[in-house]
Amino acid sequence: MKTPLMLLLAICIGILTVTGTASSSELTPQQRALIFSKPKSVRALKKGVATISLEGTDQRGFYKCPYMHVYINGEGPFTFLFDTGSAFTVVSSKVVAKARIQLALDRGGYHDLLRVKKINVGELEIQDLIGVRDDDFGVDGVFGFKAFGDMNLVFRLADRQLVVSEKPVPLPDSFALPFKLDRNLPTIPVTVGTAQVPTLIDTGDDAYAWEIRSSDLTGAGLAHPPVPAGQVLNGAKQQTTFVSTLGSPVRLGPIVIDDAVVCINDGLPVPDFGVDFLKGFNIEFEPKRMLVRLQSLSPTSKTRIRGNLSPGFTLRFDDLGTVSDVVPGSAADRYGMRSGDKILSIDGRSIRGYKPRDWDEALSAGKPLAVRWLNGTKEHLDNLAVEEAQ
Numbered sequence: 001m002k003t004p005l006m007l008l009l010a011i012c013i014g015i016l017t018v019t020g021t022a023s024s025s026e027l028t029p030q031q032r033a034l035i036f037s038k039p040k041s042v043r044a045l046k047k048g049v050a051t052i053s054l055e056g057t058d059q060r061g062f063y064k065c066p067y068m069h070v071y072i073n074g075e076g077p078f079t080f081l082f083d084t085g086s087a088f089t090v091v092s093s094k095v096v097a098k099a100r101i102q103l104a105l106d107r108g109g110y111h112d113l114l115r116v117k118k119i120n121v122g123e124l125e126i127q128d129l130i131g132v133r134d135d136d137f138g139v140d141g142v143f144g145f146k147a148f149g150d151m152n153l154v155f156r157l158a159d160r161q162l163v164v165s166e167k168p169v170p171l172p173d174s175f176a177l178p179f180k181l182d183r184n185l186p187t188i189p190v191t192v193g194t195a196q197v198p199t200l201i202d203t204g205d206d207a208y209a210w211e212i213r214s215s216d217l218t219g220a221g222l223a224h225p226p227v228p229a230g231q232v233l234n235g236a237k238q239q240t241t242f243v244s245t246l247g248s249p250v251r252l253g254p255i256v257i258d259d260a261v262v263c264i265n266d267g268l269p270v271p272d273f274g275v276d277f278l279k280g281f282n283i284e285f286e287p288k289r290m291l292v293r294l295q296s297l298s299p300t301s302k303t304r305i306r307g308n309l310s311p312g313f314t315l316r317f318d319d320l321g322t323v324s325d326v327v328p329g330s331a332a333d334r335y336g337m338r339s340g341d342k343i344l345s346i347d348g349r350s351i352r353g354y355k356p357r358d359w360d361e362a363l364s365a366g367k368p369l370a371v372r373w374l375n376g377t378k379e380h381l382d383n384l385a386v387e388e389a390q
Contacts, residue, residue, distance in 0.1 A: 027113075031105060035088045035113065036184045040128030042149035048166035050124040055160065056080075058139045060317050061355040064206040064275050066155065066162055070141065071120040072099035078140035080121075082147070082162065083204030084285075085272060087184035089131035090142040091116065096133055104130060124148075124164050142204070145186060150287045155203060157279040158297060168286055174295035175253040179285070182270050186285065188292055190271075193248035195219030197271055201283065201292065205274035207232050208241070208263035210305045212271040217262070221247035226264050228328040229389050230314055239267035243307055243389040255300045261307035261390045277305055307389035309363040311371065313337055317359075321351035323373075327389075335382050336375055344372040344379070362386075 027035075044050040056067030056079040069077040072091075075098050091101065091114055105113035112133040119126040129147060154163040154171070163169055179186040180198065187198035197216045205211070226242035242264040250257040280303065284293040296303060312330025316322040321343035326333050343351045346362060347370050362369060368383045 027105075031113065034104075034130050035132060036146065037130060038146045038149040039126050039130075042124065042126050042151050042164075044151070044164055044166060045123045045125060049169075050122050050164045052122040052124065052162040052164065053160065054157075054162060057356075058137075060138055061357065062206065063357055064157075064279075064360075066157065066203050067139070068121055068162070072101065072116060073118055075099040080141040080143055081139050081204055082143040083202070084145045084186055085200055085202035085204045086142050086144040088144040089116075089129060089147050090134045090137065090144075091131045092135050092137075092140050093133060094135075095140050101131075109133070145184065146287075152287070153285040155278070155283045157203070157275055157283075169284060171282055171284055171293050171295040174282070174284070174293040176291045176293050177253050179290055179292045185270065186292065187270060188252075191251035192216060192246070193220030200270050200272035201278065202272040202274055203278065205272055206276065208274055208308060209277035210260065210271075210273055211241075211263045211265045211268055213266050213268050214264055215266075216271055217246075217264070219248070223247045223259070227389075229263060230308075230310065230327055231325045232265065239265055241265045245307075245390045250305065252303075253294065255296070255303050257303055257305055260305035261388075262305075263307075263389075276308075309366070309386050309388055311363070311369050311384040311386050313343075313384075315343065315351075315354070315359060317354065317356060319352060319354075321354070321373075331382070331384050332371075335380065337373060337380075338375065342374040344374060346371055 052068050054066045054068055056069055057063040058067065058079065058081065066082045067079055068082065070080045071077060072095060078095050095101070096114065102115045102117070103112050104115040107113070114131045114133055116129045116131055117127065119129060126147065148164055152165045152168050154169050156163065177188045179188050182198060185200050187200050190197050190199040195216070195218060197212065223245040226244040229241045229243040232239050232241055244262055244264065246260045246262055250260045280297055282295040282297065286293070310327060312327045312332030314324045316324045323337060323339055323341045323343060325339055326337050345351055346354070363386050366386055368385045370381065371384050372379065372381045
């Protein structure tokens with residue numbers, strides 16, 4: 001998962017091929033296959049269907065992605081993210097200790113392999129799931145794409161629900177696309193100009209509606225040269241992004257999208273749609289048929305891929321008002337704001353206790369923000385326009 005606000009996570013295959021400590025060794029092909037495998041069993045306890053409320057957040061208050069309450073070996077609740085952009089399941093050391101999770105392979109405490117015997121999520125029960133110990137991501141755990149086995153999954157992100165079913169769930173007026181596993185991640189065919197670009201459906205990405213690499217745009221025209229945008233953290237790596245608007249159409253199944261805003265990030269392993277785009281659909285994965293169904297929540301003629309709203313800076317949400325990043329060329333940049341400066345208040349409200357939901361609500365109003373901030377010991381008060389990056 002990526003965010004322009006702070007590190008959450010984006011889990012890549014590389015985590016498994018790098019030795020964690022001097023005592024840990026590179027995984028064998030058999031061990032890697034075990035991590036990417038499905039659990040022994042997954043079942044809905046009532047009539048083959050379980051509806052899970054997506055009511056959680058991570059430890060810093062991020063909430064857009066599918067967070068849920070989980071019990072492991074009878075202990076909990078813990079907060080897990082279900083990230084279709086994660087190739088495997090991650091569990092924190094806190095959960096390993098509290099739920100007494102067995103080690104399948106001791107790698108010196110870093111990226112140990114775990115055998116999780118029993119997981120309950122609402123009326124869903126998962127047994128014998130292999131995971132990886134990791135404490136870097138600000139959540140108790142992360143379900144990888146295959147964590148729910150061959151169950152059909154319907155993400156209703158707008159309603160904050162996940163439906164898990166033994167049988168496909170009817171989605172009237174939906175359309176189906178094949179998905180392929182690229183590095184164990186589900187990608188669907190998207191046409192960008194004249195090129196077909198496999199694109200990840202990434203429920204763990206709240207950074208941009210759509211991220212893509214320069215090399216994926218060879219068949220498309222841009223309305224203007226890319227302009228610098230915010231930094232994102234992908235895993236532990238900070239990456240520079242640029243934003244532009246496509247002059248070529250984007251085709252997603254029967255939907256044609258004009259004037260799509262694209263975030264260009266050449267550090268991506270694969271292009272992806274994030275939750276700000278995905279929440280416009282109900283999305284069903286049918287693993288046995290390798291199909292994704294998309295049910296648009298609005299007339300398809302109104303489907304848009306929009307850019308982020310930004311006042312030119314982002315926050316760390318550390319309760320200190322610390323500026324995480326300043327967009328080059330923005331008004332905040334011109335006024336001299338820098339990463340590490342302190343925000344004191346926004347529209348007269350103290351930054352203490354300011355959470356991601358408060359930030360999103362302030363930006364969604366689209367009005368200039370009165371920002372009081374400190375650069376060293378010098379206090380500033382500036383009105384910063386909230387603008388869509390495009």
